Amino acid sequence: MKLKELTRDKVFIIAEAGDNHNGSLDLAIYLCDLAKKAGCDAVKFQVFITEEVILRGTEKAPYQKKTDKSKDQFEMVKKLELSFDDFKKIKRHCDEIGILFLSTPYDIKSAEFLNEIGVPFFKVSSTDLNNFYLLETIAEFRKPVILSTGMSEMEEIKRSYNFLKEKGVPEISILQCTSEYPAPFEELNLRVIETFKKEFPSAIIGFSDHSEGILAGCIAVSLGAKILEKHFTLWKGLEGPDHQASLSPEELFEWVKSIRLTEKMLGDGIKKIQPSEKEVRKVARRSIYLRKNKRKGEKINKKDIITLRPLKGITPDKYPDIIGKRLKRDKKKLEPLFEEDLE
Secondary structure, three states, X not given: OOHHHHOXXXXXXXXXXXXXXXXXXXXXXXXXXXXXXXXXXXXXXXXXXXXXXXXXXXXXXXXXXXXXXOOOHHHHHHOOOOOHHHHHHHHHHHHHHOOEEXXXXXXXXXXXXXXXXXXXXXXXXXXXXXOHHHHHHHHHOOOOEEEEOOOOOXXXXXXXXXXXXXXXXXXXXXXXXXXXXXXXXXXXXXXXXXXXXXXXXXXXXXXXXXXXXXXXXXXXXXXXXXXXXXXXXXXXXXXXXXXXXXXXXXXXXXXXXXXXXXXXXXXXXXXOOOHHHHHHHXXXXXXXXXXXXXOOOOEOOHHHEEEEXXXXXXXXXXXXXXXXXXXXXXXXXXXXXXXXXXX
């Protein structure tokens, strides 16, 4: 499965379930159903073995301290861990309902597991953008990679991008991202999407959205984002690091609807008369009419004509061409002029 094919005709929308299942397989399955009903193209989770990712006693991020009561980051993440067996069931369910299962691996064992169950491509989180130890393993699978870029400078992104290319990754997507939950609007820096398009012309550019609401995604699409990713949850009041900054079910539906509407609004970039304008054009545009009766053989001068609606005859842009020409037939006052009326 190629990313370019998935993004050729429309924006690829990823509903980020992440760890908002709170360690419950049933809730994870329900989130898959919700993403499918909302019209998302994929639902994405996070697969990890906590001991392979975090040391006990690691302090929580500031936003995590506000949203979770665990004593440290290890304890918080451990209770959100699902087993590989659980993820086999989740993927099987996604296959059955017709939504693409994706996941971010946070350790080598998880990456190997995801490859074994047949994920079509890999998502790399912002936290692991410079984790060449993990990236090397992911690259060995020769599958496309989606790379989030929160907390990064451009040079770091270039190094990681080049590392993946050198290791044989066939396609890379780069997502603009701000790693705060929720991300402040003034720190989204969506114009980076345009910068990425110039810096990485062969990459597919997208946006991993941690902001509140749905506006940022629409703006990102208007700037050229071809992949969108956003967290969603069953209920924002649940305990856990990401629920408060996630979309509610109602917002998820509205988000997808707004993205598809934005795509329609952007169109194909070719300026042309739209189907709905054709009838309006006939009554809104003007033609050249005569101000008074004129006889055959008389010359047309500026004082003889007036431009009026509706559009029937010669258009006003051709006005300079008709001055001085003679009539081939008698014409009455307020009759439109046609090319065949003039010598």
